[in-house]
Amino acid sequence: MNKLRAIFAFAALSAVAAFGQDRTVWRTSGDVQEGGRGSIVGTVADTQNGRDRMVITPDSALTSLKAQSPSNLAWLGGYSNAQDDLSQVVAIPAGASSITLSFYYAIATQENSLAIADTMNVYTYDPAAAKYTAVATFNDNMATPTWTRFSVSLPVSLAGKSIQIGFQATTDNARNTNFWVDSVALDVVACGS
Numbered sequence: 001m002n003k004l005r006a007i008f009a010f011a012a013l014s015a016v017a018a019f020g021q022d023r024t025v026w027r028t029s030g031d032v033q034e035g036g037r038g039s040i041v042g043t044v045a046d047t048q049n050g051r052d053r054m055v056i057t058p059d060s061a062l063t064s065l066k067a068q069s070p071s072n073l074a075w076l077g078g079y080s081n082a083q084d085d086l087s088q089v090v091a092i093p094a095g096a097s098s099i100t101l102s103f104y105y106a107i108a109t110q111e112n113s114l115a116i117a118d119t120m121n122v123y124t125y126d127p128a129a130a131k132y133t134a135v136a137t138f139n140d141n142m143a144t145p146t147w148t149r150f151s152v153s154l155p156v157s158l159a160g161k162s163i164q165i166g167f168q169a170t171t172d173n174a175r176n177t178n179f180w181v182d183s184v185a186l187d188v189v190a191c192g193s
Contacts, residue, residue, distance in 0.1 A: 101152055
């Protein structure tokens with residue numbers, strides 16, 4: 001029985017996941033919108049303020065929250081009408097008997113209503129089956145000023161597949177909600193052949 005761990009680190013110029021020596025890179029909606037440029041650090045257009053905002057950012061850009069595993073983190077939302085999407089394709093070993101996704105998150109909001117206005121969905125997407133699966137949903141009523149660990153078991157039916165793991169944040173045009181994510185890991189227990 002082998003234990004494999006992919007760590008998704010939000011590095012200064014790139015974000016990488018590693019199974020052993022194999023390396024893959026995070027892609028962001030900003031990379032696609034900007035023509036697939038070489039840099040992995042993505043930006044999302046903030047049309048209200050006429051500037052781009054970093055999706056993966058150094059924690060020095062924040063005053064109240066530092067990265068859970070320094071020195072970078074993913075920052076989704078935080079501006080009007082956000083539609084941020086950060087995802088990574090990973091290959092799950094064929095003999096996987098256990099697949100666990102874990103990460104730390106923090107949420108800060110200016111919303112003051114019980115109605116849900118801003119959300120962050122965590123998802124998997126299996127392109128072979130064209131199947132999108134919601135893993136978890138966080139919203140502006142779940143504010144937490146400190147890092148909170150989240151862990152979930154993924155179905156072993158994903159074994160042997162290349163899937164996309166992603167975080168997608170959507171906000172309204174009123175008060176802002178910030179969703180921060182760090183220390184994303186995929187732990188896989190696989191039986192050897």
